Amino acid sequence: MTLDEKLKALRDKLDENRSKVPGLKTEIRGLVEKAETEEELKAAQAKRSALEKLNEEIRKDEATEALYVEAIEGNPVPAQRHNENNANQELRNSINAFIRSKGKKTEGLTFRDNEVVVPGEMLRAGETPTAGITSTDAEPVIPVAVSYSPQRELQTVIDxxxxxxxxxxxxxxxxxxxxxxxxxxxxxxxxxxxxxxxxxxxxxxxxxxxxxxxxxxxxxxxxxxxxxxxxxxxxxxxxxxxxxxxxxxxxxxxxxxxxxxxxxxxxxxxxxxxxxxxxxxxxxxxxxxxxxxxxxxxxxxxxxxxxxxxxxxxxxxxxxxxxxxxxxxxxxxxxxxxxxxxxxxxxxxxxxxxxxxxxxxxxxxxxxxxxxxxxxxxxxxxxxxxxxxxxxxxxxxx
CATH class of the missing domain: 3.90.1690 (phage-related protein like fold)
Incomplete structure (x- = not known):
């Protein structure tokens, strides 16, 4: 399969997955509205997880699409840079696993004085390389709890x-x-x-x-x-x-x-x-x-x-x-x-x-x-x- 054919197939897949997102959102909202029991609420949460997985797959395919386009336009990614990106991605995955497991998973990480060593190139521009990870460094992988059910301000109301x-x-x-x-x-x-x-x-x-x-x-x-x-x-x-x-x-x-x-x-x-x-x-x-x-x-x-x-x-x-x-x-x-x-x-x-x-x-x-x-x-x-x-x-x- 040529690169152009790969790009076309990938874009077809992206179009198909993107078209599923609105329907899943509507389905999730319907399940949440009708949920009366714990089981029904779990079903809504499962759909929510499926939507998150679909969005993650779309993001990955969009990154691959950009890579294909860059290669077709005559600016292929050098092998060395590609290898460095893969290594950094593996390290990021190891850091994510370390954070989510609260320090239990340490595979692929280097420690100095019980702190994770982070390469300077992985830090934000202008920052000095330091040993260890702060919440600022891990911000992209720290989940944020969002509640979609507004709480009404309590008032003294009697009919x-x-x-x-x-x-x-x-x-x-x-x-x-x-x-x-x-x-x-x-x-x-x-x-x-x-x-x-x-x-x-x-x-x-x-x-x-x-x-x-x-x-x-x-x-x-x-x-x-x-x-x-x-x-x-x-x-x-x-x-x-x-x-x-x-x-x-x-x-x-x-x-x-x-x-x-x-x-x-x-x-x-x-x-x-x-x-x-x-x-x-x-x-x-x-x-x-x-x-x-x-x-x-x-x-x-x-x-x-x-x-x-x-x-x-x-x-x-x-x-x-x-x-x-x-x-x-x-x-x-x-x-x-x-x-x-x-x-x-x-x-x-x-x-x-x-x-x-x-x-x-x-x-x-x-x-x-x-x-x-x-x-x-x-x-x-x-x-x-x-x-x-x-x-x-x-x-x-x-």
Whole structure:
């Protein structure tokens, strides 16, 4: 076989191997996305190893291709240089084996004072030959761990909608009747006396009007194909987090409109619980981080902390018999501000839920996909007697 024929055969092989790379990448991504067990993950890792071997083979063939081209163009590699390159390559392989085996494989190496001797010609230009190998010398063969699964920054996120009075809105606006707390009593009557009239139920009407919140993000098909992870899934998760932040902001805005009170001492908080809020309401605390920190430091007369762990409380924490839910400081105000809502959140907030949508569709004009999220709702104050908006003050009342 002539050199030209060898070059053609090598290039055909290179074209074939290069064409396999995109398919292997797609296959690896699919296996990683679907992996639920250790065996399935191992299958993905095996494919990854196969891809690395294929890329290594391509690199070697490309080096051979360059050698063939150099020879065909009339600049063949001198035999002496070729022999030196082979010797250096063998030494490099021995050094690689020494490093990967953590010093166990020493074949083909020369030692001086327990250090590997590296010929000067193998060092980078401008460096002084030294005995031994540093991490800088071995940099080309030291593996770098790369994680393709981004970790989301942890945030204090709780869905406030779960505490509100949520109903499915079928129109863009309307009125919602809220039955006031019943305070009337039955009258005492004598035998066979005609029944007195009952006091009629008293209703409040809450006006609501749905607002639309939406957004979209385009994703190129190339980014979807080439990503090592489920890019669409990550973007969708981020979009849903934005929806949650939107509903939380609306509900927190409603809670902040309730009658304001200041708590500087434990007695202030007890007075609100015992006197200011009607005992008919189901009381809970939704606190900012800073207000929670104040609650967590409250002690009784015997020096015992009032905040308690509870297996029956939805939040896992109670204080003075009430469940405590924590949101970020910025939900109720600015960072460092101590605020809370105390009362019956379900009676306090009416949430008209009209639509909640997350969709994707292909758009041929951009060779990509659009991810759209939309939510339509309104949050309004319902029963204004259901609670109070608290601010913690460092200065006790006089």
């Amino acid at each position: 406030l909608k779960q505490f509100a009075n949520v109903f499915a809105a079928t129109t863009a606006s309307g009125k919602y009747p809220m039955l006031k707390n019943v305070k009337a009593v039955l009258n005492s009557v004598a035998e066979l006396e005609e029944n007195p009239d009952l006091i009629k139920p008293d209703f409040d009407k809450v006006d609501w009007e749905v607002q639309t919140y939406r957004g979209a993000i385009p994703l190129s098909q190339e980014s979807i194909d080439d990503a090592e992870i489920d890019l669409i899934g990550i973007v969708a998760e981020n979009a849903n987090q934005q929806k949650l932040n939107t509903t939380n902001q609306a509900i927190a805005g409603v809670l902040k409109t309730f009658t304001a009170k200041t708590t500087a001492t434990l007695d202030d908080l007890k007075h609100i619980i015992n006197v200011d809020i009607d005992p008919a309401y189901t009381k809970a605390l939704v606190t900012s981080q800073s207000y929670y920190n104040w609650l967590d430091t409250l002690k009784d007369g015997n020096g015992r902390y009032l905040m308690q762990d509870s297996i029956i409380s939805p939040s896992g924490k109670t204080v003075l018999g009430m469940p405590v839910f924590v949101v970020a400081d910025t939900t109720f105000g600015a960072a460092g501000e101590a605020h809370a809502f105390i009362g019956d959140v379900k009676r306090a907030v009416l949430f008209a839920n009209r639509a909640d949508i997350t969709i994707t569709w292909a758009k041929n004009e951009i060779y990509g996909q659009y991810l759209q999220v939309a939510t339509r709702f309104d949050a309004e104050a319902a029963d204004k007697q259901a609670g109070f908006f608290l601010t913690q003050s460092d200065s006790p009342k006089q």
